[in-house]
Every structure is written in C-alpha cells, then in structure tokens.
Amino acid sequence: MNQSMKLAIVVPCFNEVEVLPLSAPRLREVVDIMVAQNLISAESFILFVNDGSRDATWTAIRGLHAGWPAFRGLDLSKNVGQQNATIAGMELAVDQGADAVVTIDADLQDNPEDIIKMVRLFLEGNDVVYGVHSARDTDSFMKRFTADAFYKLQRKLGTESVYNHSEFRLMSARVIREFAKYGERNMYLRGIIPLIGYDSAILNCERHPRLAGTTKYSYRKLTGIALDAITSFSEKPIFMILTLGIIFVAIAVGIGIYVAVSLWHGIAVHGWASTMLSIWLVGGLNLLATGLVGTYVGKIYIESKHRPRYHIKDKI
Numbered sequence: 001m002n003q004s005m006k007l008a009i010v011v012p013c014f015n016e017v018e019v020l021p022l023s024a025p026r027l028r029e030v031v032d033i034m035v036a037q038n039l040i041s042a043e044s045f046i047l048f049v050n051d052g053s054r055d056a057t058w059t060a061i062r063g064l065h066a067g068w069p070a071f072r073g074l075d076l077s078k079n080v081g082q083q084n085a086t087i088a089g090m091e092l093a094v095d096q097g098a099d100a101v102v103t104i105d106a107d108l109q110d111n112p113e114d115i116i117k118m119v120r121l122f123l124e125g126n127d128v129v130y131g132v133h134s135a136r137d138t139d140s141f142m143k144r145f146t147a148d149a150f151y152k153l154q155r156k157l158g159t160e161s162v163y164n165h166s167e168f169r170l171m172s173a174r175v176i177r178e179f180a181k182y183g184e185r186n187m188y189l190r191g192i193i194p195l196i197g198y199d200s201a202i203l204n205c206e207r208h209p210r211l212a213g214t215t216k217y218s219y220r221k222l223t224g225i226a227l228d229a230i231t232s233f234s235e236k237p238i239f240m241i242l243t244l245g246i247i248f249v250a251i252a253v254g255i256g257i258y259v260a261v262s263l264w265h266g267i268a269v270h271g272w273a274s275t276m277l278s279i280w281l282v283g284g285l286n287l288l289a290t291g292l293v294g295t296y297v298g299k300i301y302i303e304s305k306h307r308p309r310y311h312i313k314d315k316i
C-alpha cells in the first residue's frame with residue numbers, strides 16, 4: 001500500500017510517570033503492526049510531549065527513547081495545558097516530516113488499535129479523522145452529565161463541533177500547516193479543526209478507564225476550558241444578555257405603571273420586599289453582563305499581545 005506515509009503519534013503528558021511504562025509499549029505495538037502491514041513507513045515515530053510535568057515524566061521519556069529511537073520526546077519549559085502541548089507536538093511532528101499526525105492521551109482511554117483504522121481512513125483520502133466515543137460508561141455520572149450539557153450548549157450557541165469528540169484525532173500535515181495560520185492564543189482545537197475543512201471522517205471508538213494515575217483535570221480546569229470554548233467562538237452570549245436586559249426593562253416599566261396606579265388610588269406603598277428584589281436582580285444582571293463582556297475584552301487583550309503558545313526546552 002502506502003509505504004512512504006510517515007505517521008507521528010503525538011502524546012501530551014503531564015505528570016504521567018505511572019502510565020507511560022504501560023502505554024508506550026502498546027503504542028509501539030500498534031506502530032509495529034502498521035509498519036509490518038506496509039500501511040506506514042518505518043520512519044514513523046511516537047512523540048511524547050512533556051508538558052512541564054513535576055514528576056519524572058521527562059526522565060521516563062528519555063528512557064523510552066534510549067530503548068527505541070522511534071520514541072521521541074519534546075520537553076516544554078513549563079506547563080502550558082493539554083491544548084498547547086498538543087499543538088507543540090503537532091507542529092514539531094510536521095517539521096520532522098510527518099505526513100499525518102494522530103493525537104492521543106497518554107492514559108490510553110482511547111484504544112490505540114483504533115489508530116490503525118484512522119490511518120486507513122487517511123489513506124482513503126480523509127485529511128481529518130475524528131475519534132468519537134459513543135458511550136461514556138467509564139466516566140463518572142457528573143462528568144458525563146457536564147460533558148453532555150456542554151456539547152448541547154455549544155450547539156445552541158452556534159459553534160460547530162463534533163459531538164463527543166475528544167482529542168483523539170488524525171490530521172494530515174496539510175491540515176496542520178493550515179492550522180498554523182490561525183494565530184489566536186485562546187485556542188480550542190476541537191472548534192478550530194472543523195473550521196479548516198477538507199474531507200473528514202468520523203471513527204466511532206470506545207473509551208476506557210485510565211490505565212493508571214489520576215485525571216489531570218479538576219472541574220475548575222474543565223470550566224475554564226468550557227468558557228474558553230464558548231467565548232472564543234460565539235458572540236451569542238452578548239445578544240442573550242441584551243435580550244434579557246430588554247425584557248427586564250419592560251418588566252420595570254410594567255411595575256412603574258402599577259405603582260403609579262396604586263398611588264392614584266391611594267393604596268399604601270407596598271412592602272420593601274419587591275424593592276429589595278429588584279435591586280438584587282438588576283444588580284446581579286449587571287454584574288453578569290459586565291463579567292461576560294469583560295471576558296471578551298480579556299480575550300482581545302490576550303490576543304493583542306501575540307504571546308507564544310509554548311517554549312521548547314529540549315528535543316530527543
């Protein structure tokens with residue numbers, strides 16, 4: 001088939017020292033199978049991106065490289081988050097001559113064998129293959145619920161995204177080079193990649209529990225990402241607040257008329273409860289709106305600085 005196609009598997013790693021000894025051999029196995037089947041060239045490689053881990057992850061990656069040179073490593077100067085670490089890996093992999101890049105989490109919650117199916121879909125002419133998991137049985141109820149609600153909200157807000165798609169994805173070198181033209185710093189890969197276009201396919205895959213170690217995401221971190229995803233792509237929240245504002249002003253006018261009529265008829269002034277209520281309601285709405293607008297202004301502020309996404313410390 002296509003012996004010349006050079007594949008890179010990019011694996012972001014943050015404090016993954018427990019899981020690497022388990023996941024690295026399984027990824028190697030998959031590469032060996034594909035090389036044996038002539039699906040990919042023997043020059044293909046697995047690139048671990050150390051995202052400023054505070055444990056011995058980088059030492060572990062160096063050890064892997066010493067054992068098999070196709071295990072490569074990229075050491076970032078500090079923790080920049082999964083998105084930026086993945087981007088760093090994608091860009092380096094293309095620089096190193098990869099024709100296609102698969103990104104997969106270090107904990108192998110996604111099936112490494114599915115990479116073979118992704119590569120086949122790539123060889124059939126797809127520039128992007130989205131890994132989509134049908135069931136989330138292995139995630140906690142809370143995580144499932146919040147993830148579901150998030151996807152639905154995104155859709156309502158008009159962001160194009162692939163339902164239940166994680167960061168398990170194949171991208172051609174061409175897509176990654178086009179991606180590099182998107183200069184924004186508030187990056188949400190899952191939203192950007194569909195914007196680039198080209199032919200794409202969806203691969204349904206299972207999602208498993210982590211092989212070892214614990215999740216690197218707290219709900220706080222997840223909320224940050226969700227907010228980022230919405231405010232980076234949609235101005236609808238601003239319009240929603242505006243509509244709400246109009247409705248509340250209309251209600252206020254109604255109340256004003258009611259008060260005027262009450263006074264005309266000489267009815268005693270009503271209790272302070274309604275007054276207090278409106279103060280709190282309007283105050284709260286004000287804060288909400290200001291916060292929301294502030295979020296966008298904050299983004300403009302960040303974007304205007306054009307700061308680099310990551311800094312490289314070492315490569316092997």
Ligand code: UDP
Pocket residue numbers: 011012013014015016051079080081082085104105106107109214215216217
């Ligand atoms: N990760 C990273 N930088 C971070 C947080 C996470 O590179 O700041 C990596 C992590 O090592 C893993 C992937 O992102 O390979 C997904 O993280 P995790 O499995 O902890 O997330 P979950 O599956 O629980 O959503």
Ligand code: MG
Pocket residue numbers: 105107109210215
């Ligand atoms: Mg995980």
